[in-house]
Amino acid sequence: MPRYAISDIHGCSKTFATLLARLKLQKSDELYLLGDYVDRGPDSVGVIGQIMDLQQRGYNVQCLKGNHEEMTIDAYQRQAYHRHGYSDQHIRWMMNLADYLEIPGYILVHAGLNFAVENPLEDTKEMRWIRYWIEDIDRLWLGDRVIVHGHTPQSYLETRRDVNNVDTVPAICIDAGCAFQARNLGYLVALDLDTLEVHSLRRIDLV
Template sequence: MRVFAISDIHGCNQTFRALLRQLHLTPQDHLFLLGDYIDRGPDSRGVLDKILQLQDDGLQVHCLSGNHEQMMLDALADPANLRGWFINGGFETLQSFGVQQVDAIPERYLQLLSDLAPAAASEDYIFVHAGLNMRLDDPFADEQAMLWIRDWYGDLNREWLDGRIIVHGHTPQPRQRTMAALEHLDTHPVLNIDNGCYFGQANDAQGYGSLCAVDLTHRRLYFEKNRDGGW
């Protein structure tokens, strides 16, 4: 049994599928997907279809919400939020479904995104999209922070973590920084796996533009260069 995590796919369906082929998932493995499946990239629907297929195939895939899923749901609830979503790549999501209105997206997909939890925790790990507001006695009480927070490492509460490692995305960082963080998890128990896949391969020289997966069981990283084009 292995524990994997992937974050911030952002509509990069071909890249996502290629990365999954590297992992060789089995029914005993657990795959945590940390949100931002949609927006910016060209095939958000394809990403969601692949996630649904993995679940239908009996694989243990645990899906969390990201801020982009929340922006879409906010736009669905109130058209006043549409502009903010479109600025952040929502138009590309509508294009992938072949529709012009968010409420025209098929119900199966809307239900999938509505049911997403903001975090998941086990004895060894905490999985979350953006991070945690560790100034609170209960960091899980701040759902907005779990979707949106940045620059929170300075508030890391090791006593509250009790030996657990936080795995998150949301803030793109170069491959080299993620690789270094993996080597130092025993002393700094936080791992950001967002490599800015949607940037595209034009940013490869700067260390960005791949989709990242981590095998936490064996502490191994996998990178798949963007196959879908940059945003």
């Protein structure tokens, strides 16, 4: 039963579907999605629809809330996003997303953890927004766990570097900037949490 983590799909529904097909995702697998399903790319509603469909069909898909879901919920409540095609069901789904997940060997979170507070798992706001936190990791608090996160785009080659250095720095960023045009970005990454293999796919969607 493989365990995969993917983050920052950002409206790239074709790329997401193709990556899942390449993984040959089975209902017995565990798929963890770390937030930012919406914005930037061409088909935010389609991405959410794919995820909801997988869940309804019995796939083991667990999802976190990213900062872009937070912004979407806020805008929708101010009636600013009705024209973007989100339904009430989509918004309720986003509102019910988890802030983080603890699974054997890992803490999964969208952006990172705030180690300036006594219990980093209590600062749920920063879980969606924080940057520049890696150097503050409390190894004693973290124990033998690894933090897997997205939010800060980097080359998929840097994700592989994170994997190679995980014994020294217990954090792996899997945001490869799927919806970005910059050099070395524009990839969607799936991390196998058991083998630490990095599956990368160049963006298919037009942005």
